Amino acid sequence: MNSRYDVVILGAGHNGLVAASYLGRAGLSVLLLEKNDYIGGATTSQKVFPDYEARLSRYSYLVSLFPEKIIRDLGLKLELRQRATGSFTPYIKSGQHDGLLISNVDEGQSRRSIIDLTGSETEFEQMKKFYALSRVFAEHAWDTMLELLVAKEEMKRRFDVDDVSREAWRSLAEEPLGRALERYLQDDLVRGLVLTDAKVGIFTHPHDPSLVQNRCFLYHLIGNKTGEWKVPVGGMGAVARELERTARSAGAELLTNVNLVALDLKGKKKTVEFQIDGKQQTVETRFLLANFGRNVLAKYSGKTYEPGTVDEGSVFKINMLLRRLPKLKAKKYSMAEAWCGTFHSDEGYEQMNASYEQAAKGRLPDKTPCEVYCHTLTDESILSPELRERGFHTITLFGLDAPYSLFAKNNEIVRKQAEKKFLESMNQWLEEPLEDCLAVARDGSPCIESKSPVDIENSLGMYHGNIFQDAPTWPFATKKEQVGTWGVETEWENVFLCGSSALRGGAVSGIPGHNAARKVLEIIKKTPNCPSRTGTKRPTSNVELSKSR
Numbered sequence: 001m002n003s004r005y006d007v008v009i010l011g012a013g014h015n016g017l018v019a020a021s022y023l024g025r026a027g028l029s030v031l032l033l034e035k036n037d038y039i040g041g042a043t044t045s046q047k048v049f050p051d052y053e054a055r056l057s058r059y060s061y062l063v064s065l066f067p068e069k070i071i072r073d074l075g076l077k078l079e080l081r082q083r084a085t086g087s088f089t090p091y092i093k094s095g096q097h098d099g100l101l102i103s104n105v106d107e108g109q110s111r112r113s114i115i116d117l118t119g120s121e122t123e124f125e126q127m128k129k130f131y132a133l134s135r136v137f138a139e140h141a142w143d144t145m146l147e148l149l150v151a152k153e154e155m156k157r158r159f160d161v162d163d164v165s166r167e168a169w170r171s172l173a174e175e176p177l178g179r180a181l182e183r184y185l186q187d188d189l190v191r192g193l194v195l196t197d198a199k200v201g202i203f204t205h206p207h208d209p210s211l212v213q214n215r216c217f218l219y220h221l222i223g224n225k226t227g228e229w230k231v232p233v234g235g236m237g238a239v240a241r242e243l244e245r246t247a248r249s250a251g252a253e254l255l256t257n258v259n260l261v262a263l264d265l266k267g268k269k270k271t272v273e274f275q276i277d278g279k280q281q282t283v284e285t286r287f288l289l290a291n292f293g294r295n296v297l298a299k300y301s302g303k304t305y306e307p308g309t310v311d312e313g314s315v316f317k318i319n320m321l322l323r324r325l326p327k328l329k330a331k332k333y334s335m336a337e338a339w340c341g342t343f344h345s346d347e348g349y350e351q352m353n354a355s356y357e358q359a360a361k362g363r364l365p366d367k368t369p370c371e372v373y374c375h376t377l378t379d380e381s382i383l384s385p386e387l388r389e390r391g392f393h394t395i396t397l398f399g400l401d402a403p404y405s406l407f408a409k410n411n412e413i414v415r416k417q418a419e420k421k422f423l424e425s426m427n428q429w430l431e432e433p434l435e436d437c438l439a440v441a442r443d444g445s446p447c448i449e450s451k452s453p454v455d456i457e458n459s460l461g462m463y464h465g466n467i468f469q470d471a472p473t474w475p476f477a478t479k480k481e482q483v484g485t486w487g488v489e490t491e492w493e494n495v496f497l498c499g500s501s502a503l504r505g506g507a508v509s510g511i512p513g514h515n516a517a518r519k520v521l522e523i524i525k526k527t528p529n530c531p532s533r534t535g536t537k538r539p540t541s542n543v544e545l546s547k548s549r
């Protein structure tokens with residue numbers, strides 16, 4: 001380790017690694033400091049149950065928003081695999097168990113499934129029209145995510161080209177999502193299915209005047225212009241490993257188990273004080289990039305963090321290793337078809353309005369909405385050959401309407417209660433309870449772990465367990481001073497956000513990491529006699545940041 005670097009990055013989440021890769025390739029000396037004992041932050045696979053060779057995506061698990069441009073620029077070897085089923089939503093009709101299946105590969109099957117549910121194909125056509133709005137939005141907005149922020153008015157002008165674009169702008173950027181959703185769709189289950197993308201990770205409802213639900217919805221629908229969520233082969237850890245490889249081969253130095261002590265952000269040279277292996281260290285840097293959220297940066301800069309009203313996280317994550325997949329009560333679809341997509345439970349539109357209201361009043365909802373994923377049906381490589389042969393699977397449950405405030409006072413007890421409720425929600429659709437299918441560790445404990453927003457904040461620093469570090473933002477500038485910026489700027493010169501807290505951050509996207517790197521390189525280009533490489537001597541790479549489209 002040197003005493004001076006061009007760039008120090010605080011946190012080694014995937015965005016910090018993206019920034020490090022770009023900046024290292026541009027010839028800058030880069031040091032990453034991570035508090036945890038592993039690299040990747042929320043983008044990680046771990047052997048959660050030590051007795052079994054199964055590497056679970058402990059936090060994030062699906063990828064949609066990682067731009068192909070970053071993959072190309074950095075030469076990342078990633079395989080993102082399509083799931084045959086988009087979603088499966090079990091329901092009971094006339095006393096019979098059935099299910100709504102939206103296929104990723106067979107539109108006819110989705111159509112038939114909606115007709116079975118609603119009795120006509122109108123809802124299917126309406127759903128297509130509704131999703132056409134987000135496709136149009138993606139066409140206009142996606143490529144700008146790796147460019148300087150444009151003003152809201154300018155973005156609106158770009159939509160002023162035809163009726164569908166104007167409708168997309170109005171429905172998704174101006175009025176609460178609930179309005180369009182209720183205008184287009186009539187069936188409660190279909191409405192609920194669509195609404196879930198507006199609620200993942202945040203505490204909101206369809207008519208929230210803050211429009212945070214719209215922003216969350218857009219994040220789920222515009223990725224690479226298709227909005228399709230794919231399984232990273234090898235789990236999320238494969239994404240982090242690949243980025244770690246590119247960062248290291250670009251010359252970046254990575255330190256884990258770092259205890260950050262103090263930051264001095266004021267002068268031209270920033271200083272970072274930290275402890276590692278029991279020793280106190282100080283490094284000087286020209287650029288400081290914060291991969292952790294604004295809340296953590298505030299703590300170290302002596303500022304009071306002032307969260308927005310919609311920054312609270314709302315998530316309940318359960319990771320499970322199963323000896324076998326439980327059979328479903330609904331028999332229309334094969335087990336593999338039903339389980340390999342996003343399995344929705346208790347996510348009817350009115351059900352979620354009720355669960356939101358109950359959680360807002362400070363109690364766990366009667367019916368806890370959740371979605372469940374069995375990634376091993378799409379990518380079995382996360383299990384050892386022996387576990388595959390024995391029929392093991394991993395299951396991950398993502399619970400909604402589980403805000404931080406419910407857990408803040410008594411995390412241990414409420415976590416247990418919530419786990420029970422979410423499992424009950426799933427069990428209503430299964431022939432045998434999930435609990436009976438869990439693998440068992442040598443000490444007799446079942447292979448299940450639950451993480452509340454409090455746990456997520458404790459492990460990763462994400463503000464109140466917000467999976468995007470704080471509320472997702474619009475893909476355009478909403479304030480005058482943001483126009484023409486990268487959305488990574490802070491009040492301190494040469495101190496930038498390179499993680500999810502940046503504008504257009506959030507999710508596994510690498511976008512803020514890319515944008516922070518662009519900002520640094522832009523400054524260097526404008527400064528005479530730069531880059532002044534202060535760190536280890538390495539040959540300057542010829543790789544420049546290629547221009548955004």
Ligand SMILES: Cc1cc2nc3c(=O)[nH]c(=O)nc-3n(C[C@H](O)[C@H](O)[C@H](O)COP(=O)(O)OP(=O)(O)OC[C@H]3O[C@@H](n4cnc5c(N)ncnc54)[C@H](O)[C@@H]3O)c2cc1C
Nearest residue numbers: 011013014015035041042060061062461467499500507508
């Ligand atoms: C349960 C869960 C499920 C999710 N599911 C998905 C999904 O399926 N798909 C998707 O796209 N997104 C998902 N997300 C969101 C996504 O994972 C995050 O938005 C993204 O990974 C954040 O990446 P990042 O690099 O910006 O920050 P982080 O991953 O938060 O990295 C920040 C790093 O800073 C470190 N740090 C914090 N404090 C300090 C300190 N004091 N000193 C040094 N280091 C520190 C942290 O340990 C961490 O390594 C999920 C998130 C969670 C929590």
